[in-house]
Amino acid sequence: MPKKIRLGILGGGGDSLIGVLHRVASFINDNYEITGAVFNPDHEQSLAFAREIDVPTDRIYKDFDTFVAEEMKLPAEERIQVVSVLTPNFLHFPMAHKLLENGFHVICEKPMTTTLEEAKQLQAAQEKSGSIFGLTHTYTGYPMTRQIRKMIEGGMLGNIQKVDAKYYQGWINDLIHDKEKRTTTWRLDPAKSGASCCNGDIGVHAFNMIEFTTGLRINDILCDMNSLYDDNPMDIDATTLVRFDGSKAKGVIRASQIATGEENNLSIAIYGDKGGIKWEQENPNFVYYFPESGPMQVYKPGHAYNSELSLNGTKLPPGHPEGIFDAMANIYLGVAKAVRGEAYDAGEFPTMTDGVRGMDFIEKSVASNQQGNIWVSLES
Amino acid sequence: MPKKIRLGILGGGGDSLIGVLHRVASFINDNYEITGAVFNPDHEQSLAFAREIDVPTDRIYKDFDTFVAEEMKLPAEERIQVVSVLTPNFLHFPMAHKLLENGFHVICEKPMTTTLEEAKQLQAAQEKSGSIFGLTHTYTGYPMTRQIRKMIEGGMLGNIQKVDAKYYQGWINDLIHDKEKRTTTWRLDPAKSGASCCNGDIGVHAFNMIEFTTGLRINDILCDMNSLYDDNPMDIDATTLVRFDGSKAKGVIRASQIATGEENNLSIAIYGDKGGIKWEQENPNFVYYFPESGPMQVYKPGHAYNSELSLNGTKLPPGHPEGIFDAMANIYLGVAKAVRGEAYDAGEFPTMTDGVRGMDFIEKSVASNQQGNIWVSLES
Amino acid sequence: MPKKIRLGILGGGGDSLIGVLHRVASFINDNYEITGAVFNPDHEQSLAFAREIDVPTDRIYKDFDTFVAEEMKLPAEERIQVVSVLTPNFLHFPMAHKLLENGFHVICEKPMTTTLEEAKQLQAAQEKSGSIFGLTHTYTGYPMTRQIRKMIEGGMLGNIQKVDAKYYQGWINDLIHDKEKRTTTWRLDPAKSGASCCNGDIGVHAFNMIEFTTGLRINDILCDMNSLYDDNPMDIDATTLVRFDGSKAKGVIRASQIATGEENNLSIAIYGDKGGIKWEQENPNFVYYFPESGPMQVYKPGHAYNSELSLNGTKLPPGHPEGIFDAMANIYLGVAKAVRGEAYDAGEFPTMTDGVRGMDFIEKSVASNQQGNIWVSLES
Amino acid sequence: MPKKIRLGILGGGGDSLIGVLHRVASFINDNYEITGAVFNPDHEQSLAFAREIDVPTDRIYKDFDTFVAEEMKLPAEERIQVVSVLTPNFLHFPMAHKLLENGFHVICEKPMTTTLEEAKQLQAAQEKSGSIFGLTHTYTGYPMTRQIRKMIEGGMLGNIQKVDAKYYQGWINDLIHDKEKRTTTWRLDPAKSGASCCNGDIGVHAFNMIEFTTGLRINDILCDMNSLYDDNPMDIDATTLVRFDGSKAKGVIRASQIATGEENNLSIAIYGDKGGIKWEQENPNFVYYFPESGPMQVYKPGHAYNSELSLNGTKLPPGHPEGIFDAMANIYLGVAKAVRGEAYDAGEFPTMTDGVRGMDFIEKSVASNQQGNIWVSLES
Structure with missing residues (x-):
């Protein structure tokens, strides 16, 4: 294996949960080394955090523009190769855009942008640059969602005829039922948080x-x-009927942040004319496969019966549970392969296309709702 | 306890599964005695079946009209009191109607009628007669669906804000993917089976x-x-968005007969501002309750913490699974109480009102779909 | 199908749970008719109960001896054919013994007798009489325990190499931790309840x-x-190591009545060199089969992939849960076939042999414990 | 937070699974930096691996003795502080012993030694040195096993009256049923692998x-x-009855490597007079708590209702599954606190005492079995 990839990080300092998740994911397969960062808009805090986690402080820049300017002065073989964008949502687009323009590879948190228009611009920038762009729809990094993809690709469900995806949480109760909170929090303010709260934050994962x-x-x-x-302009619950390109299948995406007691319940059920399949994020190491006839089968990670794409995402033998950090690490691994020009499966990490389509879904779902729950076509 | 109630049965002879279900349910709590019947349109077969199951043959009538005519000649204290209508769907209405007109109490299989109009006529007939009418939405007879009703009634969920019900089956694959079968089977013929297949048969249970x-x-x-x-005019899959009277809650009813591998997966999840709750028909003895904070709780039948309505529906101590026959028996028990003029809880058996509303749901869901998936109001 | 079998019942009157269980089981498949009984030692109560459940009172006898004497006066074609013995434990042996001596078929509740010596005498009586004898190890009546039997018989596990059975309950806490109760209750008094409490009541089911x-x-x-x-002479918890005849397999039987929170948790796991299998009584409609390689499979009742023995025990299509009443009904059905001389599978009901071996297990487990946890051989 | 702890690693190079596990665990909380190592007995391979994972090669020593000798020449503030011993089992003792004698802190893989005698010597060495010693009973690092410890400590079960632990695997089938393999593999050779295979490898985890x-x-x-x-001298299945110090509770430890289809099924059930509790390693984020009365409760990680010890072991909000890497990281975190002299809970990492008791358990279980399954006392 070649030397570690030089990784830059924007945001994610201090107690940031997303910072921990990305940092650990970058370590797990020994592919990345954190070489530079702007962990925090406050430079002193950024430096302090770097010292705390033992990242050399010489490339902890005072701000994003300095980060880009200084790194571009370095020879390519020293320059940071991949930059993870973990900043607040509205900064994803301008940062990723500038990074791509300057030839950096990018790993970008979700939502990729705040509008579909921005997403298209970002796509154009990537096409121009030829850089690798990975979007962290983390749940696609689980060995068993990858296994489902390959089982369907291999025909184990036959023709899809029904799709049912869900993402239920209950955490927003504390905000939504408090008049003060719901009218002041940035999350429920479209100006700060984008057109949709529920579909924007979680429905898009199910999509x-x-x-x-x-x-x-x-x-x-x-x-x-x-x-x-x-007095709340934003969705905190959304049910979306869906139709597919070139398929008679129909489907539904259910998303809610007021499903009291639910934690992070993303799940999917897909039915074809040859079989059905189910998966739940909170028990990520189990896939339930229903062949047309015969008993239901439970697939688990690490077994020889799984696809290579799935097996690549497992580090230990069957029965040793891996979790969300490992899923994110699998996405980082996929990006590493792409950056190094190695062969990789299209299922190894979500891309710009996923980001554009996600923004399309979010905007169109808001449009459908505003127009009285009518059918709207995606344009991407 | 008084003497057994005299029960008449229409249909359900031979190998009829619905016949077994009702017969067993009527036995379970020692409340009914099968006194007369038209088990089969063929009188000889009807008599043979009566002999097989040791029902006296003197009141095995040659047809429905004779059943009514002869029973009406008997003095009230000998006459059949309750009649279970288990005949093909299109006969439910005329039989139930005539029975009510003649003062019989009725237990009717689902669907109650084939149209909303008939349902309203039946309702009028019952109002006139004052007879008891029980509709076998069997799943309401489970101890734990009754427990949910009482928990919500008691405020354990607070204000309902999201409702999600599902009824998924996969059995129709064998019919639908075979051109010959799907164009000839009575089930997919609106003339024989009513306006809707999927919502009519199962979606209405979720409703x-x-x-x-x-x-x-x-x-x-x-x-x-x-x-x-x-070439198939009938729904075999239906997703229905729903809104409620006097509530900001929204909800969805998902029904499918092409959910390959699903057996009889009726389930419900209800979320309020104080808690959430879930139940699945295939594991009927477990209720999952999510209080606003604190660990999820699993309620099971027979414990002192359950409501009286729930406990009434359990015969053995906790840990002895009861099933669908026991659920149906609970409905028969509720009807028995009503027939005897004993006190009973409104949750003990579904009534005419449920039947009318169910037909309303079925017709309006078809109308909504035909008009391009628009909002339609129920009228009942 | 022939006419119903004439069934006599001893015990099980009033609110008796075991009475309900047997009565419903006898009804479920339309095979039996309650023809005579001694429901209660008090004749008046016995008669009142008969009236309550609409059993004709002419053959409600004042006591057991009268029951036998009067029935024996009747011609064989009128005489009660099968007698269910539901009386207190110490009466099982004398009643069953006299019934067998007089040529009645017997369905006997568990424990069959109070000592191994009695069990052997009962066995001798049956051999002499040639009567059918069914012992209600009810859990063998579930479709899925029957399925396991047939899967193992068919070689799906290969050679058994490990067996692990459990029966955990927690209900005895209320008695055992109260000095007054534990020193006075009949259940913990060997003179009244037999040599063992925990293994006698539940361990023997796992055995x-x-x-x-x-x-x-x-x-x-x-x-x-x-x-x-x-101050308590009786076991309320027992772990038993076991070895088998002609097999290198070893196993363990874990039984407890102080497993706080457990309801009626009988479960079994069996491992062979070709596969493993698991089942739990509280989710009786699921069998978990682990082939040597490949995903775990979940078998459910009513599917064509099940054995005939299993399918015979299911009345409705897949996805309609049946429970403990249905399991007991399956045992009654098996006895009915045997009584009528029809073909039946050896797995359809437990017999005298099971009863003798159970008593052997109970007595020897007590002996092993008393002698300092040494190996003891069964003699049956 | 102070600077990272200097970590040395012995073994774990190349494709070693245990190497990945420890390396990732050391990274996860940003506490350790790999400063030196002997990854492999072959120095070239060791160097190559260091380059592959970007560890500086200047302190990649040619062998263990050189590792110690060279590090001891360095000033304390540069010297490696903690050494992880991941070498083959028989090397754990000599390496850990010498490391402790030289004042290094040690994280040692399981089994700690190959005999109880060695374990005692190691204990003496640690007592003399005052170094920190962490033993990787990894499963104690899960948030929910920690939660159980605290719930029991806090009295939520009352007096323990029954304990039931299991560790079932099926992987050894491939070796044991092949005469060639079972007579030649090092795992089944007591000279190479210690006195016990099953209890030594997995039973001890349950203990x-x-x-x-x-x-x-x-x-x-x-x-x-x-x-x-x-022809196989080693246990590949072991059931152990246990009794406790100062408690009337009894228990059982079931371990098997021939439980076909089982992956890594460590589980525990504990019953007290006030409640019961259960946990399974393959679903590590769920704890099932049975209060004396009231519904069963399901505890999950990250909720405010959990103990501090449990919450310390969770990085993300509820519903984001963490796994075995995260559990090991929690143990590394505990050792880091101890090394830095920070306050920590006794439950944060297993110690020398656990290692000595484990070896005691292993040796005595073999002795009990050899002497005909008699009671043997632990001596530690």
């Missing part, structure tokens, strides 16, 4: 999981959102 | 379960149906 | 389930019992 | 989990081992 696993493209959607209070 | 457990009324629906093949 | 499913015979046992308090 | 969670000490054991073939 992506459908396209990732089935290989189908969603063409048309009809969405019904709920905001519970008249 | 009923929502109203039974939450106590809310569904006012408006938007439905998207799938029939997969152009 | 029987091992022999029923594997077809192996347990030859030697080493048992460690716990009674928690010095 | 440790009992003592870790309950806080009770096991005093006496009676063990029955199975080796299946006469």
